[in-house]
Amino acid sequence: MPLLSNPEDVIGRRFDFIIAGGGTAGLVLANRLSENPDVSVIVLEAGNAHVDDPIILSPTGWVPQLFNSEYEWGLQSTPQPHSLDQRLFEFRSGKGLGGSSSINCLVYLKPHRADIDAFEKLGNPGWNWENYQKYSKKAESVHAPVPPVRQFRPTYNHDDVGHDGPLPVSFCPIASGVEYPLQKGLSELGIETISTGFGGETAGTYKALASLHPVKMTRTDSANAYLFPVIDRPNLQVLTGALVTKVVTSGDEATGLTADAVEFEHGGKFYQVLCAKDVILSAGAIKSPQILELSGIGDRSILEPLGIETKLDLPTIGTNTQDHFTCTGPAYELRDGNDIITGELIADPDFRGNLKDPYKEIEGPLPLVMSGYAFFPLHKAAANAQELIDKISAKINDEASPYSAGLREVYHVQLELLKDEDVPDVEIMVVPFSVIPMGPAGRAYVNVPPVLSRPFSRGTVHINSADPLAPPVIDPHIFEEDIDMEIITAGFKVSRAAAQFSPYKDIIAREVKPGPDVVTDDQIKEHIKSHVGTVWHMVGSCSMLPRDKGGVVDAKLKVYGTNNIRVVDLSILPILVSTHPQAGDIIKADHM
Ligand SMILES: Cc1cc2nc3c(=O)[nH]c(=O)nc-3n(C[C@H](O)[C@H](O)[C@H](O)COP(=O)(O)OP(=O)(O)OC[C@H]3O[C@@H](n4cnc5c(N)ncnc54)[C@H](O)[C@@H]3O)c2cc1C
Numbered sequence: 001m002p003l004l005s006n007p008e009d010v011i012g013r014r015f016d017f018i019i020a021g022g023g024t025a026g027l028v029l030a031n032r033l034s035e036n037p038d039v040s041v042i043v044l045e046a047g048n049a050h051v052d053d054p055i056i057l058s059p060t061g062w063v064p065q066l067f068n069s070e071y072e073w074g075l076q077s078t079p080q081p082h083s084l085d086q087r088l089f090e091f092r093s094g095k096g097l098g099g100s101s102s103i104n105c106l107v108y109l110k111p112h113r114a115d116i117d118a119f120e121k122l123g124n125p126g127w128n129w130e131n132y133q134k135y136s137k138k139a140e141s142v143h144a145p146v147p148p149v150r151q152f153r154p155t156y157n158h159d160d161v162g163h164d165g166p167l168p169v170s171f172c173p174i175a176s177g178v179e180y181p182l183q184k185g186l187s188e189l190g191i192e193t194i195s196t197g198f199g200g201e202t203a204g205t206y207k208a209l210a211s212l213h214p215v216k217m218t219r220t221d222s223a224n225a226y227l228f229p230v231i232d233r234p235n236l237q238v239l240t241g242a243l244v245t246k247v248v249t250s251g252d253e254a255t256g257l258t259a260d261a262v263e264f265e266h267g268g269k270f271y272q273v274l275c276a277k278d279v280i281l282s283a284g285a286i287k288s289p290q291i292l293e294l295s296g297i298g299d300r301s302i303l304e305p306l307g308i309e310t311k312l313d314l315p316t317i318g319t320n321t322q323d324h325f326t327c328t329g330p331a332y333e334l335r336d337g338n339d340i341i342t343g344e345l346i347a348d349p350d351f352r353g354n355l356k357d358p359y360k361e362i363e364g365p366l367p368l369v370m371s372g373y374a375f376f377p378l379h380k381a382a383a384n385a386q387e388l389i390d391k392i393s394a395k396i397n398d399e400a401s402p403y404s405a406g407l408r409e410v411y412h413v414q415l416e417l418l419k420d421e422d423v424p425d426v427e428i429m430v431v432p433f434s435v436i437p438m439g440p441a442g443r444a445y446v447n448v449p450p451v452l453s454r455p456f457s458r459g460t461v462h463i464n465s466a467d468p469l470a471p472p473v474i475d476p477h478i479f480e481e482d483i484d485m486e487i488i489t490a491g492f493k494v495s496r497a498a499a500q501f502s503p504y505k506d507i508i509a510r511e512v513k514p515g516p517d518v519v520t521d522d523q524i525k526e527h528i529k530s531h532v533g534t535v536w537h538m539v540g541s542c543s544m545l546p547r548d549k550g551g552v553v554d555a556k557l558k559v560y561g562t563n564n565i566r567v568v569d570l571s572i573l574p575i576l577v578s579t580h581p582q583a584g585d586i587i588k589a590d591h592m
Contacts, residue, residue, distance in 0.1 A: 004049055005042075005237040007266050014274040015042040015237070018262045019282055020244040020291060022047075023099015025569040026282030027222040028139070031166075034236040041235060042273055043227075044242040044264050046283075047071075047096030051228070056102045057218040059172075059210070059367035060343065063433060065103040071095055072103055075286060075471050082479045083529050091474050092536040093284055097240060098223035100284065100536070101211065106219060106369050108169050108209040110136060110160075111577035113200030114423045115454075118413050122574055123546040124555040129200050137162030143214035145171040152180040152372065154207045160199035161209075167225040170214035171207060172369040173359060176432035177340045178446045179207070179372030181507055185498030186428075191376050203424050205374040217364035242266045245468035247279050247295040247565060249311055256563040257297070257312050265468065278564045285538040285571035286461055289318040289552075290472040292542070292567075293463045297559065306466045312561045316550045320407070320540040321459040322576040323476055324451050325488065326429075328531040329513035330496045331438050331447040338507045340444045341368055343433035372430030375453070379421045381490035389418055392456060392483040406550035407458065414454060414575055426491035427451040428498075439512050447513070448499075450491025451535060454576050456481035461541050478532060489524055539573035 017033050019026045022045030034041045048070065055061040055071070065071040073093045079086035094100035113129035120128045142161035145154045152175045161169075183193050183205045194204030211220045231238060248261040259279040261272045281288040292298055296311035298318065303310050334340045345351050346368040355366045378385045395401050396411045403411065417423050431447040438445035459476035479485050499505055510516075514527040545551030547560045551574075557566040 003232050005239045007239065007242075007271060010042055010237050010239055010273055011271045012274065014276050015040045016277040017041045018273055018275050018279045019043045020262060020279065021045065021099065021281065021283035021287065021569065022097045022223070022227070022238065022240070023094060023282060023284055023569065024101040024222045026280075027098065027227040029280060029282065029568055030236060030238070031226040031230055034230065034233050037233070037235055039235060039277070040237075042237040042239065044244050044262065044273070045097055045238070045240045046243040047240065049240045050096045050098065050102065050223070056098065056221065059106055059212055059217065059219050059369055060346065060433075061219070062103050062105055063343065063435060066092055066435070069095075073286070073471075075474060078473060078475045080476070080478050082477075084478060084532070089476065089478070089534060091286060091534065091538065093286055097227060097238070098221040101221035102219070102223060106210040106212055107371070108211050109373065110198050110200070110202070112202045112375075112423050114417055114420060115575070115577035118417060118575055119544065119573075121413050122410060123549065124544055127544070127555060133160075133200070137165065139165045140167050140169045141165045142209060143168065143170040145173070152183070152207060155193055155195040156198050156206065157195055160196070166229070167211065168213045168220045169209050170212050172210045172212055172367060172371050173362070174341060174355060174366055174368060175207075175371055176342060176368065176430060176446060177338060178334070178432065178448070178507065179430050181504035182372055182374070182428075182430060182448065182498055185501040185504035186374050186494070188501045189494060189497055190380060191374055191494070201422070202375045203377060203380075203422055205372075208371045208373050210369040210371065212367065212369060215361065215363050217362055217367055239266070243468065244283065244291055245270065245294060246291065247297075248272065249295065249562075251563070253312055253561055256561060257565070258563045259565050275564070278566055281542075281565070281567045282569045284569050285321065285541045286472060286474060288567050288569055288571045289461055289541040290463055292317050292559065294466070294468050297562070297565075299462075302462050306463065308466050314552060314559070314561060316543065316552050318462045318541050319458065319460050320410075320543045320550055320574065321461055321476065321538055322455050322457075322540045323459070323534045324453070324537040324576065325455060325478060325484070325532055326449045326451040326535050327488070327492070327528045327533065328436070328447060329449060329527065330492065330499065330511055331445060331449075331513035332499070333439055333509045333512050334444040334446060334507050335509045340446070340507065341432065342444050342446070343368060345444070368432060370429060370431060370433070374428040375424035376426060376494065377421050377423055378418060378425040378487055378490060381426055381494045382486070385490075388483060388486050389415070392418070392481070404550060406545070406548060409549050410545065410574060411456070414456065417454060417575075425453050426487050426494075427453055428491060428495045445512065448495045450488050450495055452484055452488045452491070455484045457484050458540070461538075476534070479529070485525055485528065488528060489521060492524055492528060537570075537576065539570045539576050542567040542571040543574040544572040545574045
């Protein structure tokens with residue numbers, strides 16, 4: 001049983017590093033920083049510990065976790081305009097040790113090299129693909145695939161992944177049976193199966209890795225990989241049920257703010273721990289900006305009406321948010337007799353038992369994890385790609401457009417990615433799980449939706465109350481920029497077009513969403529608007545950019561205007577990619 005702290009062990013004590021949020025990034029950092037026995041580290045996590053929790057360990061546990069406040073914060077957006085009928089959108093985010101890595105869909109992919117190089121181009125020295133790969137390989141322990149039952153084989157280069165890091169990663173041994181036919185259909189459209197997907201060249205189709213233990217077939221997350229193996233270090237304390245409410249600072253804008261302590265709520269009471277070196281926020285892209293604003297660091301015009309004294313006027317906090325938007329469909333009812341495996345089938349213990357035969361070495365029941373992915377540039381998806389690019393370029397360059405100078409510069413780098421015919425702008429994923437019913441029970445369904453890789457619309461997340469227990473206000477500005485709808489529509493059409501080729505078309509009984517009546521671009525756009533959602537990859541709310549370009553943190557992840565407050569979670573990404581970087585060593589290097 002891991003050694004979790006009690007409040008009385010830590011209240012009023014001084015720690016070198018205080019980590020606010022024991023999620024994906026926070027626990028990597030806790031591990032790395034506490035490697036040095038001469039520094040003291042405390043993790044304050046709002047949720048519970050979930051040690052050996054079977055729901056978390058189960059690779060398909062994420063479906064019930066989505067609707068359970070024990071594991072998930074249950075946040076919602078503001079009503080969304082832009083033809084979205086003022087609908088509210090669910091924003092999922094993990095709660096408890098491991099954070100979102102304990103509730104996510106286990107999909108383990110790496111971005112295109114240009115996605116990461118863009119960070120360096122935006123003024124962040126060292127944030128490039130070579131370094132990303134170095135840290136990524138240090139983290140992962142990728143295991144060779146066990147022989148696959150089906151034709152959907154992993155294609156990857158052994159040297160593109162790490163083999164002895166703390167995080168076990170593997171290829172799920174089974175698949176739904178739709179992935180390989182989809183690959184063949186996409187190949188007819190010029191989207192080929194590749195082996196470079198984990199080496200920075202991602203345009204094509206390939207089997208995704210999963211954060212799945214190769215033998216036990218359990219989820220691997222940051223708690224099991226990074227925290228529990230080292231939790232008995234005497235210099236590391238972990239307090240769960242501890243909601244960080246603010247960073248207590250001294251100094252002013254002229255000298256820079258210094259974090260002296262962190263306040264947290266535990267069991268209805270408020271306490272402090274004192275800071276000797278750094279306060280590190282890793283509460284995720286929705287909650288890290290909330291903690292900063294509650295601490296008086298943020299946009300004066302937001303803080304003062306709430307009665308919060310502005311210690312540091314940094315209006316960029318909580319802006320520049322981006323997310324991966326998707327929709328339902330094209331979705332199909334599948335024909336009988338094709339050995340299709342869906343989420344519903346795999347939940348049946350008898351069915352799973354029968355699958356085990358070829359896998360004597362595997363200990364746990366065989367899971368189904370989403371593993372069929374395709375990534376492609378707009379140029380491949382839309383005949384009018386150049387026209388669309390010219391239109392958004394003209395808008396960005398037009399002085400009359402409502403963009404700040406900083407955002408305009410970020411957009412220029414984002415435009416380079418859009419113009420590059422090798423860099424993906426949209427993704428297709430095979431989803432053999434029905435989170436909402438697709439049709440009459442007892443039939444097999446699969447959803448093969450597009451996902452917008454890099455939206456131009458920018459949202460916000462801010463507090464609207466001084467109460468730290470009140471949820472922040474999320475306004476994602478979905479489809480505010482027309483180009484986003486154009487790109488996702490192009491992706492939708494590619495997904496649908498692939499289904500006209502054998503063997504893909506032979507396994508499909510009928511399209512259930514949106515169905516054969518939806519044909520024209522306008523009809524498809526209407527369908528997307530009424531079925532849009534996010535896959536919960538929010539980034540950008542504390543962007544790592546030069547301050548005059550809209551930055552909140554510098555390239556060493558320190559909040560501008562502060563001497564010792566950092567943000568290390570996904571909120572630092574200035575432009576969205578499909579994965580997360582490991583930040584621990586940067587902070588460590590600064591101090592050791
Ligand atoms: C349902 C779902 C499915 C996903 N599927 C995938 C996938 O398959 N593949 C993929 O690559 N990505 C996926 N993602 C995204 C990915 O998991 C996250 O983007 C990533 O894990 C975020 O890491 P983080 O460190 O930024 O934040 P998190 O891991 O969310 O950590 C934040 C932590 O801070 C804690 N916290 C928040 N506020 C406070 C506070 N005030 N005080 C103390 N603690 C606090 C939270 O409880 C949480 O533990 C998914 C996300 C979700 C929600």
